[in-house]
Each structure stands twice: as C-alpha cells, then as structure tokens.
Amino acid sequence: MDVLWAGWRAAYMTEVQQGVDTGGCLFCELPAGSDQANYIVERGEQAYSVLNLYPYTSGHLLVAPYRHVGTPGELAGDERLEVWELLARSQxxxxxxxxxxxxxxxxxxxxxxxxxxxxxxxxxxVPRWSGDANFMTATANARILPEALEDTWQRLREALGDL
Ligand SMILES: [Zn+2]
Incomplete structure (x- = not known):
C-alpha cells in the first residue's frame, strides 16, 4: 500500500500544477467546459464525475460536487446523496x-x-487490476496507460447509456 499511495500523491502534484496554470479551482472550472473537452463522464444536479487527466490507472475518475466545499460535512443532504449515487454509477x-x-x-x-x-x-x-501495482512501481513517473483518455471516456459514456 505504501507504493500505491506514493503514486497517488504524484498524480495529485500534477493536479496542483494544473490548478495553478488555470488560475482558479480546477473542480469549479471543469463543468464550464464541454463534456468531451474536459472528459466529463456524467453531470448530475448537484455533482459530476470526470476522468482524471493524469490517471493512476485507466478509468481513474473523480466525483465532485459543483459547489466549492472542502469536506463531506459541508455537503448538503442532497449533495451527499448524489455524490454517492455518482460514485455507484461510475463503478x-x-x-x-x-x-x-x-x-x-x-x-x-x-x-x-x-x-x-x-x-x-x-x-x-481508481479501478485496479491484479498485478498493476508491480507495473506502477517501475514506472510511477512515466506511466504508459493501455488506453487513451478519449477512448476511456467514450467507453464509459456508452456504458452509462446502457445502465
Ligand atoms: Zn472549487
């Protein structure tokens, strides 16, 4: 698990850099763009899911409320429900x-x-496959994912359409 969480943090550091580049909050800005441009998988009433631009594995996505709040305790009841609903639908x-x-x-x-x-x-x-941690250990800073983001996005959208 130490190896896993080290890789996890590396992905976050890239998010930090992207946040700085755009001059604002990434998760407030993403919904303003188109689904395809920003790899938004699904939009709910209170929250949305979006592919991580720097995925740890193929299909790595994020569920966030539209509202800029930092903790689960700050979510209103309907936001809590929908974040959980989007998590379940994403899976x-x-x-x-x-x-x-x-x-x-x-x-x-x-x-x-x-x-x-x-x-x-x-x-x-973060979807996981048996043995992917070994792969990650060797290539944590230069990941080669088996599938392009565009392809993953398309496949998840199609899968959601079937749900
Ligand atoms: Zn925000």
Missing part, C-alpha cells in the same frame, strides 16, 4: 467498460492529507 460503468478486479476509493483532504486541489472535495475512483 457500474467502469465494471461494464473495463472489467477491473478491484477498486481504490478515496478522498485526500487538506495539505497534510495529500490533497492536490485544496478546498474542493473530490472523490477518487
């Missing part, structure tokens, strides 16, 4: 499209918790 789509062996689901909160984008809660959904 169903990933199961159908990518058939992973397992998942890591997690929130890094606050700088000490390893969060890359501070202040805007986001839940990571």
């Amino acid at each position: 169903s789509a990933i199961d159908r499209a990518l058939d992973p062996h397992g998942y890591n689901l997690g929130v890094n909160q606050g700088r000490a918790g390893g969060a890359g984008v501070l202040g805007h809660l986001h839940l990571h959904v």
